[in-house]
Amino acid sequence: MATPYEVFELGGVEVKLSNPDKVYFPACGVTKGELAHYYVDCADAVLNHVRERPTMLKRYAGGIDEKPFYQKRVPAKRPEWLQTAVLRFPSGRTAEELVPVDAAHLVWAVSLGNIDFNPHPVRRADLDHPDELRVDIDPMPRATWDKVRRTALLARDVLEEHGLRGFPSTSGSRGMHIPVRIHPRWDFGTVRRAALALAREVERRGGGIATAKWFKQDRPQDAVFVDYNQNAKDHTVASAYSVRPVADARVACGLDWDEVADCEPGDFTVRTVPARLKRRGDPNADIDAHPGSLDSLLAIAGEDED
Numbered sequence: 001m002a003t004p005y006e007v008f009e010l011g012g013v014e015v016k017l018s019n020p021d022k023v024y025f026p027a028c029g030v031t032k033g034e035l036a037h038y039y040v041d042c043a044d045a046v047l048n049h050v051r052e053r054p055t056m057l058k059r060y061a062g063g064i065d066e067k068p069f070y071q072k073r074v075p076a077k078r079p080e081w082l083q084t085a086v087l088r089f090p091s092g093r094t095a096e097e098l099v100p101v102d103a104a105h106l107v108w109a110v111s112l113g114n115i116d117f118n119p120h121p122v123r124r125a126d127l128d129h130p131d132e133l134r135v136d137i138d139p140m141p142r143a144t145w146d147k148v149r150r151t152a153l154l155a156r157d158v159l160e161e162h163g164l165r166g167f168p169s170t171s172g173s174r175g176m177h178i179p180v181r182i183h184p185r186w187d188f189g190t191v192r193r194a195a196l197a198l199a200r201e202v203e204r205r206g207g208g209i210a211t212a213k214w215f216k217q218d219r220p221q222d223a224v225f226v227d228y229n230q231n232a233k234d235h236t237v238a239s240a241y242s243v244r245p246v247a248d249a250r251v252a253c254g255l256d257w258d259e260v261a262d263c264e265p266g267d268f269t270v271r272t273v274p275a276r277l278k279r280r281g282d283p284n285a286d287i288d289a290h291p292g293s294l295d296s297l298l299a300i301a302g303e304d305e306d
Contacts, residue, residue, distance in 0.1 A: 053119035172244030197301035
């Protein structure tokens with residue numbers, strides 16, 4: 001007989017998870033309850049990338065085979081302890097979004113069918129100035145995984161030459177993500193301009209494996225797109241240690257740079273990442289200790305514009 005619900009006691013509050021036996025990942029059998037326990041077990045690593053960040057929900061009420069429902073606004077019926085922030089969009093409209101601060105918030109999101117967490121690159125204390133530049137390594141249909149890894153390493157080199165430290169992770173899908181902490185001094189448009197300068201420099205050095213071309217028809221189908229536009233206002237990407245809605249319940253897993261050249265995305269799943277974290281810790285644990293300046297990247301952005 002199916003269990004109607006499971007109660008999690010987390011940080012002094014109770015979170016009720018309905019239908020914990022519901023299979024969310026049919027190919028590997030991962031259930032809604034197993035997903036929630038993953039987020040509890042890995043909460044420290046997950047929260048390192050979403051804490052205090054307005055976060056969009058992507059709800060899969062029936063599991064990954066169902067079409068997701070994107071939800072910016074938290075439901076009106078919600079626990080009193082739930083933390084939120086109000087974002088204002090260029091249209092003038094607003095949205096009160098979830099702000100995860102602890103494991104209870106993660107499990108509450110799973111209770112609604114949320115699988116991965118997609119935070120904005122700002123903190124609740126300052127919604128106009130990102131503290132994160134995002135390097136999204138996004139392969140075109142015929143690009144190989146090896147090209148993804150090589151492009152990520154090129155991006156690392158460019159970042160380091162401009163005084164910035166990237167913290168790589170698999171995306172949990174076909175690409176890689178490299179979040180970069182920055183001082184919250186620049187607006188979204190300026191951060192995007194720095195990201196474009198980075199993407200163009202990676203393209204120049206890549207010998208054809210990487211592209212910064214915006215229009216799809218201009219990109220080689222076997223190249224890797226360095227998607228600088230993920231730094232535009234109101235864009236979000238799946239954070240490190242988010243579970244992704246793919247058949248084998250893969251996780252966007254944080255890596256050391258010396259792991260990138262040989263990593264395989266299928267090695268990191270709901271069932272393997274908790275043990276990895278216990279065994280070796282989170283390679284991205286000190287990301288907040290390394291904020292950097294965009295001045296150097298913006299200088300080469302100016303050269304491109306001239």
